[in-house]
Amino acid sequence: MEKEQVYEIVKEALVEAIGLDEDEISPDSTILGDLGAESLDLLDVLFRISRQISVKVTMDDITQMIQGDIPDEQFATADGLLSGIGIEQLKKSLPQIDVEKLREGFEAERVLSLFTVDNLTSLIEKQLSVLTV
Amino acid sequence: MVSVSKIKKVIVENPDFIDEIFTPLEQSYSLNKKRCYEHFAARFAAKEAFVKAIGTGIGKGIHLKSIEVSNDFITGKPHVSIYGQTKEFTKSLGVFSMDISLSHTDDLAIAQVVLLLE
Numbered sequence: 001m002e003k004e005q006v007y008e009i010v011k012e013a014l015v016e017a018i019g020l021d022e023d024e025i026s027p028d029s030t031i032l033g034d035l036g037a038e039s040l041d042l043l044d045v046l047f048r049i050s051r052q053i054s055v056k057v058t059m060d061d062i063t064q065m066i067q068g069d070i071p072d073e074q075f076a077t078a079d080g081l082l083s084g085i086g087i088e089q090l091k092k093s094l095p096q097i098d099v100e101k102l103r104e105g106f107e108a109e110r111v112l113s114l115f116t117v118d119n120l121t122s123l124i125e126k127q128l129s130v131l132t133v
Numbered sequence: 134m135v136s137v138s139k140i141k142k143v144i145v146e147n148p149d150f151i152d153e154i155f156t157p158l159e160q161s162y163s164l165n166k167k168r169c170y171e172h173f174a175a176r177f178a179a180k181e182a183f184v185k186a187i188g189t190g191i192g193k194g195i196h197l198k199s200i201e202v203s204n205d206f207i208t209g210k211p212h213v214s215i216y217g218q219t220k221e222f223t224k225s226l227g228v229f230s231m232d233i234s235l236s237h238t239d240d241l242a243i244a245q246v247v248l249l250l251e
Contacts, residue, residue, distance in 0.1 A: 016146070039181060039191055040139060043154075047147040063192030072193075109190065 001053075001128050007121045013048035014117070017041050027118035028096065035117075045120075055127055065123050066093050066111055076108035086111075094119055134243045135178040141170040154180070156201045174242035175235040176202045182233070182246040183213060187223055194218045202233065211235050213246070227251040 011025050018041050031037045037045070043059070050056045067075055068089050075086040082090070087102050094114050144150050151160055155176060163172035180197040189195045199219040203212050213233045215223055223231075230249035235242070 017143075040135060040143060040177065043150075043191070044143045044147065047143075047150055047153075051147070051149075059192035060194060060196075063190075067193075109188065112190065 001125070003121060003125050006053075006125045006128070007117070009049060009052050010045075010117060010121050010124065013045045013052070016048060017044035025117060027116065027121065029117050030113060031115055031117060031120065032113045049124060053124065053128065055124070055131060057124055057127065061123060061127070062112070062115065062120070065119070066090070066115065068093060072108075080107055080109065082106045082108050082111070090114070134241055135174045135181070137170050137174045137237065137240055137242060140174040140177055140242075144170070144173060154197045156198055158203055159201060162204065168239075171237045171239070171242060175237045175244060178242045179211070179213065179233050179235055179244035179246065182244045183215075183231075186246045186248050187219075187226060187228075189222070195222065202235070223248075 007027065011022060014020060014025055014031070014035060014037075015022055018035060018037050020035060025035065029035050031042060031045070032039075046057050046059070066089075067086075070085060070089050075083060075089065077083050082102055086108060087099055090097055090102065090111070091099055094116075096116060096118070097114055151173075155163070155173065159173075159176050163169045163176065166172050177197075179202045180200045181191070183200050184190050184195055184197070187195070191197060195218065199216045201214045201216070203214065204210065205212065211233050213231050215231075226248075227250045228248045229251055232247045234245050237243070
């Protein structure tokens, strides 16, 4: 499935789950920030997408995509801010982010707020490509 | 805090949601209540409050179904039980006591979780 098709599925799920208009959604929109979704909305979106593409997409998949295999104690400092290792990981997993801004101090527990529609689209595209190999 | 109308919409429109998120005990308790969606919303709020209290949020191997809310038969006092990886992780934090309180109106459900650490 082409990325554009996946994006349309993601957009449709966001429209149905959050009650947004299509033109309010762009690939760069952060789901929990710009689109105003709550965690229940995000679960709703994942259930709708999973039903559409017959592949289960979970919150575990999202957190794994963002944080990779880096343990919590290395991803964040003792103060709960993103560590250097954490920021380097985010450069790879969420390439759209402004890394320099994060270096000023960003709470690791807020990392999901950086997750965009495009990030979700890429995650699903990747999962589908693994299945079709 | 969880909107009752929102959880109703999610449950009605996603047939797998109930089985993925709520344990059989939670399902039977809530479904036997006249205002079942208020009870599902309160349970969801409790699960969400719990994962925030242990600092993981949803994901990272902590599944909402591994957090179960039950009520005392006589007093109705809510109680939280945890299983699997959630239990292991919570234990590793040094938690020795877990208390929850639930409240709900027609529109909103709210839960608070208090964890006591060694």
